[in-house]
Amino acid sequence: MASTKVVNxxxxxxxxxxxxxxxxxxNQGFPAPKAVKTGTTxxxxxxxxxxxxxxxxxxxxxxxxxxxxxxxxHYMAPNIYCAGAGTAADLEMTTLQMSxxxxxxxxxxxxxxxxxxxxxxLKQMLFRYQGHIGAALVLxxxxxxxxxxxxxxxxxxxxxxxxxxxxxxxLAAMAFLESGWKPNMELSEAKxxxxxxxxxxxxxxxxxxSHVDLCVITREKAEMIRPFEVANVKGERQGSxxxxxxxxxxxxxxxxxxxxxxxxxxxVGEESMDTA
Amino acid sequence: xxxNPNSIINPSLWPNGPAPGCFFNFPGNGVTPSTSxxxxxxxxxSPVTTGTSILGIIFDGGVMLxxxxxxxxxxxxxxxxxxRIIKVNNSTVLGATGDIADFQHLQAIIEQKVIDEDCADxxxxxxxxxxxxxxxxVLYNRRSKFDPLWNTFLVAGIEDGEPYLGCVDKIGTAFxxxxxxxxxxxxxxxxxxxxxxxxxxxMTKEEARALLINCLRVLFYRDCRALNKHQxxxxxxxxxxxxxxxxxxxxxxxxxxxxxxx
Numbered sequence: 001m002a003s004t005k006v007v008n009x010x011x012x013x014x015x016x017x018x019x020x021x022x023x024x025x026x027n028q029g030f031p032a033p034k035a036v037k038t039g040t041t042x043x044x045x046x047x048x049x050x051x052x053x054x055x056x057x058x059x060x061x062x063x064x065x066x067x068x069x070x071x072x073x074h075y076m077a078p079n080i081y082c083a084g085a086g087t088a089a090d091l092e093m094t095t096l097q098m099s100x101x102x103x104x105x106x107x108x109x110x111x112x113x114x115x116x117x118x119x120x121x122l123k124q125m126l127f128r129y130q131g132h133i134g135a136a137l138v139l140x141x142x143x144x145x146x147x148x149x150x151x152x153x154x155x156x157x158x159x160x161x162x163x164x165x166x167x168x169x170x171l172a173a174m175a176f177l178e179s180g181w182k183p184n185m186e187l188s189e190a191k192x193x194x195x196x197x198x199x200x201x202x203x204x205x206x207x208x209x210s211h212v213d214l215c216v217i218t219r220e221k222a223e224m225i226r227p228f229e230v231a232n233v234k235g236e237r238q239g240s241x242x243x244x245x246x247x248x249x250x251x252x253x254x255x256x257x258x259x260x261x262x263x264x265x266x267x268v269g270e271e272s273m274d275t276a
Numbered sequence: 277x278x279x280n281p282n283s284i285i286n287p288s289l290w291p292n293g294p295a296p297g298c299f300f301n302f303p304g305n306g307v308t309p310s311t312s313x314x315x316x317x318x319x320x321x322s323p324v325t326t327g328t329s330i331l332g333i334i335f336d337g338g339v340m341l342x343x344x345x346x347x348x349x350x351x352x353x354x355x356x357x358x359x360r361i362i363k364v365n366n367s368t369v370l371g372a373t374g375d376i377a378d379f380q381h382l383q384a385i386i387e388q389k390v391i392d393e394d395c396a397d398x399x400x401x402x403x404x405x406x407x408x409x410x411x412x413x414v415l416y417n418r419r420s421k422f423d424p425l426w427n428t429f430l431v432a433g434i435e436d437g438e439p440y441l442g443c444v445d446k447i448g449t450a451f452x453x454x455x456x457x458x459x460x461x462x463x464x465x466x467x468x469x470x471x472x473x474x475x476x477x478x479m480t481k482e483e484a485r486a487l488l489i490n491c492l493r494v495l496f497y498r499d500c501r502a503l504n505k506h507q508x509x510x511x512x513x514x515x516x517x518x519x520x521x522x523x524x525x526x527x528x529x530x531x532x533x534x535x536x537x538x
Binding site: 029046116119120150157158159160161162171172174175176178179181183196200201203204 | 297460463464465466467468470471490491493494497498529530533534535536537538
């Protein structure tokens with residue numbers, strides 16, 4: 001009978017204690033280490049049977065590629081997936097926490113989770129942290145009221161639109177979406193358009209790269225296609241410097257076997273856990 | 277000189293002298309406003325009336341430039357009939373992004389150049405590569421004096437029978453390519469142009485025109501400082517044609533799908 005609060009709001013909000021110290025240190029010449037960002041191209045749009053989300057697979061750390069094949073399409077609920085751009089750690093933790101909350105909500109209500117619920121939870125959390133959590137998300141899913149795609153910005157604003165793109169490659173991706181999106185596209189056309197949009201980001205934005213991952217969400221199922229297209233193949237080595245066997249002539253052979261003289265078995269007792 | 281703000285943490289080596297780890301403004305450089313001038317800054321700091329992107333593409337037999345006719349006064353769409361693409365001579369066309377005043381200043385100088393050439397009447401006319409090189413020198417020189425002409429220029433034309441498209445920006449970076457876009461066009465239109473040219477490297481004039489119009493449409497949707505009214509310039513062996521006041525047809529049906537923020 002008691003209605004439990006499903007979403008546990010933490011007390012006190014973000015702790016700004018270290019900000020002054022960090023500022024002082026970076027003025028002294030010790031800047032904070034660069035976060036692993038996903039400098040990304042992500043996009044999502046609605047097609048005839050549901051929602052399609054796409055992402056590239058490059059994670060950058062400053063100007064270096066930290067992960068050539070990272071996974072940017074996060075599971076939220078069986079009918080809701082989320083593509084993320086921004087700070088990798090923030091995205092991973094935010095989406096994991098949110099999917100736990102959504103599962104608890106689903107068990108509590110006994111109903112399929114609505115996309116608007118995920119949207120609300122995410123924006124309320126991100127707003128509480130005033131943009132310090134660097135998570136820009138494209139949330140997509142299908143529920144009882146139809147397919148929905150929304151983009152959620154780090155400061156907590158959301159936009160529910162028929163097609164969205166986020167990340168550093170979003171301008172390139174959006175150019176393709178603006179040119180090619182029309183209502184009620186077929187699945188095959190939708191996949192091609194999404195591939196074009198993400199490849200636009202991969203080839204024209206330095207912070208996006210590698211391959212294209214897709215996630216197609218329809219009423220029946222959510223299908224993860226990873227990779228949808230291997231857009232950047234590592235070059236094949238053209239030759240080998242290894243010498244084949246038999247190149248060097250054998251002058252003589254001497255085999256010395258290692259003889260086992262004796263075998264000793266000494267049991268080691270169970271060690272207690274080191275709780276120092 | 278101004279007090280060193282980090283002087284407590286990084287004391288300067290001598291009064292008004294350099295502090296290790298900080299930038300040091302050498303005295304007498306004239307970059308910071310000096311008292312002799314009354315503290316007035318006489319160098320270009322930021323553009324006033326600006327033009328947004330210009331797109332250029334080489335097709336089979338010529339070059340095509342496109343751009344809108346807007347001069348933005350900050351965020352105000354003040355001048356809606358500015359010609360940012362001008363004909364230099366029968367084989368060259370110049371387009372400019374950025375400060376309109378700086379562009380018009382150079383436009384006057386270039387027009388005078390063409391007149392002087394006409395008067396000389398020696399059979400030589402200004403070729404696109406020559407104009408490109410001259411522009412690069414002028415812009416780099418101004419930038420080296422910390423007083424740039426705040427523009428990115430697109431030079432298009434036919435050079436010895438071959439189409440040519442070159443770009444120079446306000447710090448003097450110059451290059452030439454078969455497809456160039458300046459301003460926001462570089463982020464939004466260039467991916468579209470690159471993809472189209474990869475599929476078909478030798479486009480026809482009609483295909484190039486359709487591509488540029490599509491790019492202009494996307495720019496009108498996504499660039500806050502763009503307008504619905506355009507110029508398209510075509511340069512072929514036959515000559516130069518500049519069409520003004522071209523309106524775009526736009527599709528706002530998407531609006532029916534957008535309800536609320538959730």
